[in-house]
Amino acid sequence: MTSPRAWLIWIIGVFAYLVAVSQRTSFGVVGLEATERFHASAAEISFFTVLQLLVYAALQIPVGILVDRFGSRVMIAGGALLMGLGQLQLAFAENIPGGVLGRVLVGAGDAMTFIAVIRLIPIWFAPARVPLLTQLTGMSGQLGQLISVVPFAMILHLAGWTPAFLALAAMSALAVVLVLVLLQDRPPGHPAPEPAQGLRATGVTLSQAWRQPGTRLGLWSHFTVQFSGTVFAMTWGYPFLISAQGLDAAAVSALMTLYVATAIAAGPLMGSFVARHPLRRSTMVLLISAATAAAWAAVLLIPGRSPLWLLAGLVVVLAIGGPGSMIGFDFARTFNPAHRMGTATGIVNVGGFIAALIAIYLIGLVLDVLYATGFSQGELYGLDPFRIALSVQFLLLAGGAGGIIVIRRKVRKQMAVQGVVVPPLLASLAEQRRLSAERRRTP
Template sequence: MSAEPGSRPGRRYIVWAVGLVVYGLAVFHRSSLAVAGLAATERFDISASQLASFTMLQLLVYAAMQVPVGLMVDRFGSRTVLTAAVTVVSTGQAAFAFAGDYPTALVARALVGVGDAMTFICVLRLVTSWFPARQVPLVSQLTGNLGQLGALGAAAPMTWALGQFGWTRAYLAGAVAGLVMLVVLRLVLHDTPAQAHLRGVPMTARALGRSLAASWEQPGTRLGLWIHFSTPFSPALLGLLWGFPFLVTAEHTSRTTAGVLISVLFLTNLVYGPLFGWLVGRQPWHRSTLGLTIIAAMASVWAAVLLWPGDAPLWLLVLLILVTGAGGPGSMVGFDVARTSNPDHRTASASGIINVGGFTSSLLVIVAVGVVLDLLSPGGAEGTYTPEAFRWAMAVQYVLWAVGAAQVLRYRRRVRSLTTREQVAGGSTMVDLGRP
């Protein structure tokens, strides 16, 4: 039964909570290989490049699906697309639990990527549909940040589960949790307060192309894309695959310490998210400056770790985690730029364009690290990754930071040429400024 408009205001938080848990579960599935990289090399007898291909394929599928998913959400609504998402991601995780060979495991991770790709834009659309406009920026920021707590469950708890229950039962538990959430989703979640299912107007292929082209032509959309490209790949590199092996093999921390550090990486979202949301609200003109500042901070602390003679001290590794953790919440600034750059009927598709950026950069850097490790540490077995090889491999991040920062500066100039501070004071919806 559809809820009446404006009835039971508290219901919006219930709907949001369900969507948030579904998104967090998808993040858990996405990140569940992070602490199992060394175990995966043994289980499937694979090299570093082959190990990286799991995450590479998953992120490639995710990035490739963002624009189609945005169009699907605009057309069929969040409830329908989220139902498909939970079904597919749970199927993929179950298949990964039972996989005994490399090709089967690849197919399973591809399914995880497909299901994962459908969740975030759906929840953003729910926020837009259920919350007053003045609350949308804060709730959207909280959605991105709190959803990353799913990765926390894939850090230390997943390390414990793998040790206690083994590969199959540890991964199968996540798939079962997805089935439970599917039931809750169907019982609770509606697309809007007035409609369980909100359907968009059917569009021809030509009309879809025009809509996407209009979003792409907005300089603010491209600025948001490059902010999203430049900021999240470093925490993804650590949290999705290479952080645990880097800390254990290159910096010689214990497995427990490495698991705790990865957990702290995800916990930083709880601090940075509200902080960045407040900063963007107070200084909307400087959203791109915030992105550039995050890039500079991450590049600086990584330089200190990689150039440190011998093993970096624990305090420096903690600092690395704390600074790198800003990248994920920082990427949400790109969505805020997209929101203020496009009309409501193009919000989901524009967000899909933005979301391609970070997952493309994450894909590139994760694959590049695996390739460099294989070149400098032939064999790919545990113990063959030398600290020197890891330093060179992790240094590939600087190529992406240089490209991303240059593009942010380029499109910031274009956006600011179209706007003035007086227009912001007048409350206009501007592509680079937001709604003050």
């Protein structure tokens, strides 16, 4: 039976992750205000988030090593502290270098949180509970995005820039206190972690994880289905809906709420599909990618501004990409042994954020070029410039889908070679056949 202490540990971890997500997505709400405050161009504003994501992606594997060495408590508290300092810096920054420094700190703190929280679950809970709690952690954390698009945006518009970012810094301070006071790395009697690997052994593990085609299939899956929703939520969705589509703040908040609600609802359904059809995971990733491309094409090609129902459809498709990207982590789990699971997970997690930072920067760059050439007719965030700029996502979607198709062939070839077996995958299939047989025998 799971102890109440374990549930408290999980709740504190989820709260810390929720705070991290709210800090991560907060800058996506202030794009228009940041342009005025820092007297910045679209490319310069996009650089804030690009650098934040670059820091996040670059730290994934090092953070995994540090979590193993120092434990989740230290890493989660340290991450919340860095994010709080970053938002404090942003609250008083009045130029681009000061703002960029704030976002770098936020990105570094954010990078330390998710892996450390996920690591707590198998230590405090029975193995049968781990998959569901992992999904619930990711889903619950996404509620942090609602904090950035509803109360944070409200404070921003009513009280101004500095009070809004001070409120976020206060949330991080609360997370630091709760983690240091209430969170523990492991229950009493749990064996201490094994000594940390040396640099040489760590390099070997990293190389082996990368050479496994299943790891790279996970990376390309995460790359392809995760980035568009991240771009929309973190940077360009809010300006696109407000300035280009002419929606008011209430309508945008409603759409962002729909985004989070859809992601939460789709998570269990996606997990159920993966459990029932492990050999169709890459097909699901490709279907989500195609749906993303179709939704963007419908919104960008329709004459004039899009009706609200079409924008809502786009938001729903983008939200499904969040749970869909978790399929990439399932590839890492089933094609790697336990001793290099963390490393493989870090590799996969890099994919979507690399794609997102490329897309965010290119969209800003295209907007600036169109503005400089006079195409936008003096309107930096107009509908026509956004149609062209947001179309760069199709290049990444096509490239990612191509990568999935190519590496999938290598994975299937590996699985077909006699003697090359993927035990977790075969176990999943065996369990599926067993359950089917039991259902047939039930009168």
